[in-house]
Amino acid sequence: MSDRxxxxxxxxxxxxMIDAGCRFFAGYPMTPFTEVLEHMARRLPEVGGVxxxxxxxxxAVGMAWGAAATGTPAATGSTGQGLSLMQESLAExxxxxxxxxxxxxxxxxxxxxxxxxxxxxxxxxxLVLAPGDVAEAVAVVHEAFTLSATWRNPxxxxxxxxxxxTARAVPSNGRAPGAxxxxxxxxxxxxxxxxxxxxxxxxFLGSVKQRDDVGYDxxxxxxxxxxxxxxxxxxxxxxxxxxxxxxxxVVVVAFGTPGGYVRAAVQALRAEGxxxxxxxxxxxxxxxxxxxxxxxxxxxxxxxxENNTGQMLDDVRLAVLxxxxxxxxxxxxxxxxxxxxxxxxxxxxxxxxxxxxxxxHR
Amino acid sequence: xxxxxxxxxxPGPAAVDTSAPPGAGAHxxxxxxxxxxxxxxxxLCPGCGEPIAVRGLVEAIAELGLERSTIAVFGIGxxxxxxxxxxxxxxxxxxxxxxxxxxxxxxxRPDTTVVTVQGDGDMVSEGLQEVLHAAARGERITCVMLNNxxxxxxxxxxxxxxxxxxxxxxxxDGRDAVAHGRPILLAxxxxxxxxxxxxxxxxVNTAGDVARTRRMLRRAxxxxxxxxxxxxxxxxxxxxxxxxxxTPAAPAYLADHLGAVHGAGVLKDLRAEPPS
Numbered sequence: 001m002s003d004r005x006x007x008x009x010x011x012x013x014x015x016x017m018i019d020a021g022c023r024f025f026a027g028y029p030m031t032p033f034t035e036v037l038e039h040m041a042r043r044l045p046e047v048g049g050v051x052x053x054x055x056x057x058x059x060a061v062g063m064a065w066g067a068a069a070t071g072t073p074a075a076t077g078s079t080g081q082g083l084s085l086m087q088e089s090l091a092e093x094x095x096x097x098x099x100x101x102x103x104x105x106x107x108x109x110x111x112x113x114x115x116x117x118x119x120x121x122x123x124x125x126x127l128v129l130a131p132g133d134v135a136e137a138v139a140v141v142h143e144a145f146t147l148s149a150t151w152r153n154p155x156x157x158x159x160x161x162x163x164x165x166t167a168r169a170v171p172s173n174g175r176a177p178g179a180x181x182x183x184x185x186x187x188x189x190x191x192x193x194x195x196x197x198x199x200x201x202x203x204f205l206g207s208v209k210q211r212d213d214v215g216y217d218x219x220x221x222x223x224x225x226x227x228x229x230x231x232x233x234x235x236x237x238x239x240x241x242x243x244x245x246x247x248x249x250v251v252v253v254a255f256g257t258p259g260g261y262v263r264a265a266v267q268a269l270r271a272e273g274x275x276x277x278x279x280x281x282x283x284x285x286x287x288x289x290x291x292x293x294x295x296x297x298x299x300x301x302x303x304x305x306e307n308n309t310g311q312m313l314d315d316v317r318l319a320v321l322x323x324x325x326x327x328x329x330x331x332x333x334x335x336x337x338x339x340x341x342x343x344x345x346x347x348x349x350x351x352x353x354x355x356x357x358x359x360x361h362r
Numbered sequence: 363x364x365x366x367x368x369x370x371x372x373p374g375p376a377a378v379d380t381s382a383p384p385g386a387g388a389h390x391x392x393x394x395x396x397x398x399x400x401x402x403x404x405x406l407c408p409g410c411g412e413p414i415a416v417r418g419l420v421e422a423i424a425e426l427g428l429e430r431s432t433i434a435v436f437g438i439g440x441x442x443x444x445x446x447x448x449x450x451x452x453x454x455x456x457x458x459x460x461x462x463x464x465x466x467x468x469x470x471r472p473d474t475t476v477v478t479v480q481g482d483g484d485m486v487s488e489g490l491q492e493v494l495h496a497a498a499r500g501e502r503i504t505c506v507m508l509n510n511x512x513x514x515x516x517x518x519x520x521x522x523x524x525x526x527x528x529x530x531x532x533x534x535d536g537r538d539a540v541a542h543g544r545p546i547l548l549a550x551x552x553x554x555x556x557x558x559x560x561x562x563x564x565x566v567n568t569a570g571d572v573a574r575t576r577r578m579l580r581r582a583x584x585x586x587x588x589x590x591x592x593x594x595x596x597x598x599x600x601x602x603x604x605x606x607x608x609t610p611a612a613p614a615y616l617a618d619h620l621g622a623v624h625g626a627g628v629l630k631d632l633r634a635e636p637p638s
Contacts, residue, residue: 023470024466024469024470026466050469050470052465052466052469054462055495056491058459058462059459059462059465059491059492059495060462062455062456062459062461062462062463062465062466062492063462063463063465063466063469064466065455065462065463065466066435066453066455066462066463066465066466066467066468066469066470067466067467067469067470068466069453069463069466069467070466070467070470070471070474072470072471074466074470088456089456089459092456096454189433189451189453189471189474190451190471190474191430191431191432191433191451191471191473191474191475192430192431192451193451194398194423194429194430194431194432194449194450194451195397195398195424195430195449195450196449197400197449199400199448199449199450199451199452200451200452201445201446201451201452201454202452202453202454203445203446203452203453203454204454205442205445205446205454206446209400209401209446209447210446213403214401214403214404214405214443214447215405215443215446216446
């Protein structure tokens with residue numbers, strides 16, 4: 001008997017969050033993120049969790065911040081536009097060393113820079129995971145909650161319209177709903193340490209009370225945060241799906257749903273005897289630079305497909321470091337809805353663009 | 363002091379004889395250090411009303427025995443000076459954003475006592491939407507607004523509560539209704555929302571007002587403790603630095619300017635209403 005069920009991406013992602021322990025969610029509707037919020041509003045109360053209809057994305061991230069500070073596994077999300085509104089908080093939540101999972105069910109792929117560089121102020125980094133399909137999204141969501149709790153750092157899951165709205169057969173819930181969340185971690189606020197002389201403080205300005213001085217030691221706090229970020233980025237393994245790159249003359253790099261189309265286009269070209277391969281980054285931060293560099297070794301050119309004007313292109317160039325020319329074969333492809341239903345996202349169109357790169361570098 | 367008193371010959375208590383060592387060491391007659399203060403030092407200006415208001419808040423928390431359940435969510439402004447020296451748990455929020463953060467805390471841990479501490483620039487200028495929605499939702503939190511009518515932290519600039527005629531660095535000839543708009547009377551606005559269970563405005567410019575402020579803070583915390591809904595205490599505080607007035611003149615300036623416009627009193631108290 002199969003344990004697989006057909007589920008829409010948004011539903012599978014919401015279920016995965018609850019299975020991963022998420023007990024607080026706050027959001028504001030926006031296409032194509034809306035169905036995640038709908039499903040969390042239905043499911044979270046069933047397992048004793050809280051889902052808030054926030055009055056704006058700014059309040060959504062604020063509510064998630066407060067819940068996260070109590071040690072409650074929390075998440076929020078939106079599309080890129082809503083994420084823009086959240087950036088001030090996302091920056092400071094990181095400097096407050098709080099775990100949080102943030103979803104960006106993006107329109108097209110124009111939010112790569114926002115996701116990987118961060119649209120907020122100050123020195124901070126988020127871990128960024130970009131699943132390629134619904135089944136991988138379920139695994140990635142579990143990984144996001146584990147990573148955010150381990151590193152006390154926000155983890156962004158960057159999806160897209162197709163991921164949110166495509167139904168795929170995925171394994172059903174692995175964990176019984178209603179499983180009791182673990183006891184709150186030692187740093188979490190519960191109110192109980194007040195009046196002890198050692199009341200807890202959770203602040204993006206620092207969590208040390210200066211008993212011999214006034215104010216916060218921002219230099220010490222920011223330095224500690226920077227060291228923590230560097231350690232995290234070294235320790236978290238970069239991941240990518242790599243295929244048929246051994247003898248490839250051209251390697252194509254793409255992430256998210258378009259990564260699957262690129263894989264299909266490459267496989268079609270391989271069937272015709274064209275020596276091409278693909279790399280699909282799954283972690284965008286840390287970027288799988290070593291995997292991209294290894295795939296590019298021996299290639300005559302590296303091509304990058306994105307449904308934007310060329311953003312991940314920068315990271316591919318930094319990974320390849322001049323070892324091969326890096327060409328951009330993506331571009332804006334928007335229907336009138338603007339939701340990222342890219343008309344150009346077509347295996348035949350992509351295969352033609354890849355073949356053009358191959359022929360120009362023969 | 364007159365020569366007569368210094369010599370111990372005039373009216374009043376006799377001068378202390380310092381010709382011989384005292385018979386007993388000095389001892390503390392009374393300790394006025396408030397409870398729940400971890401680090402006494404702060405960097406606020408002389409004459410500032412905020413330390414008085416924050417003292418009233420922590421004393422109200424201690425009097426109600428809520429210190430082992432309280433989480434204070436601080437905004438950004440002068441009052442942030444108290445975010446890392448109290449002996450209650452503190453969560454630092456952004457400018458304007460404490461009510462949503464406090465909502466997350468309270469919804470995730472309904473057994474806590476959640477209080478925001480924000481200035482007028484924070485709560486009314488930057489974050490009006492946050493406090494209004496929290497009140498409308500009947501969020502079981504207590505928001506405390508320290509209202510001095512200026513952005514004190516930045517050096518005395520106009521906020522949404524600056525009263526007409528008040529001079530600030532960004533309204534040099536005084537706030538003008540046409541040029542700058544009229545002030546928002548937040549407590550009056552919040553009191554109209556059904557989710558608000560206790561709304562009061564008070565001040566800390568006289569000893570009597572300080573005592574009334576503490577009573578209002580207690581009432582607000584009791585409202586939260588009993589699960590009746592949202593509570594707001596707006597406290598008018600002195601800011602001689604931001605007002606550009608002499609420190610001793612600030613209490614009277616408060617009464618003549620902010621106090622005259624914003625007023626004081628309990629605007630709403632569901633507990634006080636007779637049963638229907």
